Amino acid sequence: MGAHREQWNSRIGFFLATVGSAVGLGNVWRFPTVVVQSGGGAFVLLFLIIVLIIGVPVIIVELTLGRRAQKNIIGTFASLAPGSKWWMVGLFGLAAVFVILSFYSVIAGWAAIYFVGSLLGIFNGLATEGLTVLYGEIVGHGFLPLLSQGIFMFTTIIIVSTGITGGIERWSKLLMPGIIIILFLLLGRTLLLEGAWEGVLWFLRPDLTQVNLSVALSAVGQVFFSFSLGMGAILTYGSYLSPRENIPQSAVLIAFADVAIALLMGLVIIPSLFVFNVQPEVGPGIIFVTLPSVFNTIPGSMIWSSLFFLMLTFAALTSAVSLLEVGVAYFIDARKWSRRAATIALGTFIFILGVPSNLSQGAWANALIFGRNFLDLMDFTASSILLPLGGFFTVIFLAWVWGTDSALKELNRGTSSFMWGNAWAFVVKYIIPVAIFYIFVSGML
Ligand code: TRP
Numbered sequence: 462m463g464a465h466r467e468q469w470n471s472r473i474g475f476f477l478a479t480v481g482s483a484v485g486l487g488n489v490w491r492f493p494t495v496v497v498q499s500g501g502g503a504f505v506l507l508f509l510i511i512v513l514i515i516g517v518p519v520i521i522v523e524l525t526l527g528r529r530a531q532k533n534i535i536g537t538f539a540s541l542a543p544g545s546k547w548w549m550v551g552l553f554g555l556a557a558v559f560v561i562l563s564f565y566s567v568i569a570g571w572a573a574i575y576f577v578g579s580l581l582g583i584f585n586g587l588a589t590e591g592l593t594v595l596y597g598e599i600v601g602h603g604f605l606p607l608l609s610q611g612i613f614m615f616t617t618i619i620i621v622s623t624g625i626t627g628g629i630e631r632w633s634k635l636l637m638p639g640i641i642i643i644l645f646l647l648l649g650r651t652l653l654l655e656g657a658w659e660g661v662l663w664f665l666r667p668d669l670t671q672v673n674l675s676v677a678l679s680a681v682g683q684v685f686f687s688f689s690l691g692m693g694a695i696l697t698y699g700s701y702l703s704p705r706e707n708i709p710q711s712a713v714l715i716a717f718a719d720v721a722i723a724l725l726m727g728l729v730i731i732p733s734l735f736v737f738n739v740q741p742e743v744g745p746g747i748i749f750v751t752l753p754s755v756f757n758t759i760p761g762s763m764i765w766s767s768l769f770f771l772m773l774t775f776a777a778l779t780s781a782v783s784l785l786e787v788g789v790a791y792f793i794d795a796r797k798w799s800r801r802a803a804t805i806a807l808g809t810f811i812f813i814l815g816v817p818s819n820l821s822q823g824a825w826a827n828a829l830i831f832g833r834n835f836l837d838l839m840d841f842t843a844s845s846i847l848l849p850l851g852g853f854f855t856v857i858f859l860a861w862v863w864g865t866d867s868a869l870k871e872l873n874r875g876t877s878s879f880m881w882g883n884a885w886a887f888v889v890k891y892i893i894p895v896a897i898f899y900i901f902v903s904g905m906l
Contacts, residue, residue: 466531467625469701474630476714479698481633481779483719484640486568487687489773490748492723493730495679497747500671501663505724507672507680512716515896516684518888519852520695520712521872522859527699528708529871533790534693537700541863550854554693555788557847561692562784563815564839566617569777570609570819574599575749576770582763584753592750601823610819611812613774617781618808621789622801625701629782636775643772644722647729650765651736660732674903681900686844687719691852694783697790707875709885748773785811849901853894860890 469475496504530537535551578584578599584592600606620628651657685691702708730747733755748769756766785808792803817825821835830838859868865886872879879885 467701468703470626470630472706474626474634475698475702475706476711476718477637478629478633478779478783479695479711479715480718480722481637481776482689482694482698482783483687483715483780484637484722485776485780486565486572486773487683487780488719488723488726489776491686492683493727494747495683496664496727496731497734499676499679500668502665502667503669503671504676504680505664505727506667507677508683509720511677511680511684512720514888515681515893516688516690517712517716518885518893519685519690519856520688520715521708521885522856522868522889523690523693523695524699524702524708524712525868525871526855526859526863527696528702528704528706529868531700533700533794534696534787535791536794537693537696538858542858545862547854547858547862550851550858551693551791553847553851553854554691554696555791557692557843557851558694558784558787559811559814560839560843560847562781562811564818564836564843565777565781565784566610566613566812566815567606567819567822567836569613569774569781570606570611571600571749572770572773572777573613574605574609575753576767576774579753579763579767579770584757584766585763587754587757589750589754592754593746596746596749601826603820603823606819606822607816610815613778613781614808614812614815616778617785618804620778620782621785621808622804624800629786632782633779636779640772640775641722643768644725644729647765647769647772648725650759651729651733654733654736654759656736657732660735661728663735664727664731678900678903681896682844682849685848685852687723688716689780689783691848691850691855693787693851693855696855697787698783700790704874708872709879709881849897853897853901856889856893856897860886860894865890 469478526537526541530540532540533551534554535548538545538551539548541547575584584595587595620632622628623631652661689695699708730752734751737755737758752769753766756762756769759765785804788807788811789800789803792798792807793800796803798806818836818839821828821837826834828835833841859865868889869879869882869886872882
């Protein structure tokens with residue numbers, strides 16, 4: 462056990478860092494996109510139910526494992542089940558880190574380009590067609606997106622290399638309030654648009670005829686991605702948690718904050734689509750084409766679109782930091798690297814790994830693997846294979862190997878009365894493994 466293992470300085474610091482990990486590209490474009498694809502209010506309702514049944518309990522699982530073991534993603538399994546092969550679950554997590562961060566930094570780089578581009582006014586006055594062309598030119602430019610991806614990774618490296626309290630915690634305390642202030646400014650602006658309330662109603666009123674299995678499946682995927690679950694990011698942050706902290710309460714607050722921000726993001730984006738009657742595109746198009754075209758129809762478009770892309774870049778940054786930290790924590794604990802060396806080496810490696818994803822939007826667009834370009838392949842591998850498998854085995858490990866009794870003992874260190882302890886144990890033992898297994902299998906078929 463490292464006597465020098467860092468701990469969060471304050472409860473609010475831990476909270477903002479964890480919410481910072483959760484809130485990212487997943488909230489800002491993935492959530493509104495799946496809502497639109499999956500029938501509006503019905504999806505939102507299912508999403509909320511799955512947050513309660515799977516999301517919150519799995520946050521508790523990861524925080525408890527991390528705090529108990531005080532180790533990185535691989536060391537946690539190794540130390541709670543010595544001599545077994547369970548550490549290999551951690552390998553999934555580590556693999557997922559590399560894969561996710563490699564393409565995440567590419568998209569984050571686009572957000573940064575769009576921020577600067579908005580400030581320079583290059584999107585001014587363009588309608589959807591013009592913006593679509595410009596989007597293709599920007600992501601396919603070659604040098605520019607590589608430079609932006611590099612700067613983004615470099616910033617992530619700087620933050621992670623300065624440690625838990627001095628880097629991650631401090632930056633989260635700075636960036637998260639910024640994100641929230643910008644979000645409310647945007648919200649005020651879009652809700653004042655004439656006709657916005659129709660979109661609000663569509664967004665919030667569940668049409669139960671839209672509920673079906675595939676909607677439920679995409680809701681589960683969204684909860685995992687949005688809460689940063691399934692690959693040890695929350696687990697690693699839990700390993701810096703003091704025994705005094707009340708884990709169930711933290712889990713509820715983290716989930717609440719992430720969901721609230723996703724819903725508010727939806728309220729910024731979806732009513733605007735209604736007002737301007739635009740057909741939302743699937744994927745990144747919704748934020749890089751549709752939204753700028755909406756901004757262009759309101760006065761002061763430069764300001765609004767700069768604010769939006771600044772917020773997106775910040776949100777991606779605090780998520781990228783949590784991804785890199787998972788890998789860095791492993792190389793510090795297990796390989797005895799210095800934090801500085803680990804961050805620089807891993808960050809550089811992940812940057813290089815992201816280059817094919819970056820080029821796959823331009824120069825290499827025709828190189829398809831299993832019918833997908835490289836970026837989509839990375840996204841698919843991570844979201845549909847590594848995360849569900851990692852999440853499944855993590856939950857099985859806690860419930861059936863380490864045991865819910867040991868877990869409840871650890872949980873009750875920070876709270877004398879985890880009222881829902883037995884319900885949580887039941888859900889973790891039976892409901893969640895079955896649910897994830899089912900989703901994984903049907904997702905693969
Ligand atoms: N949750 C982040 C988002 O919504 C992305 C993210 C960060 C993530 N860390 C993760 C996703 C770990 C899965 C696993 O954008």
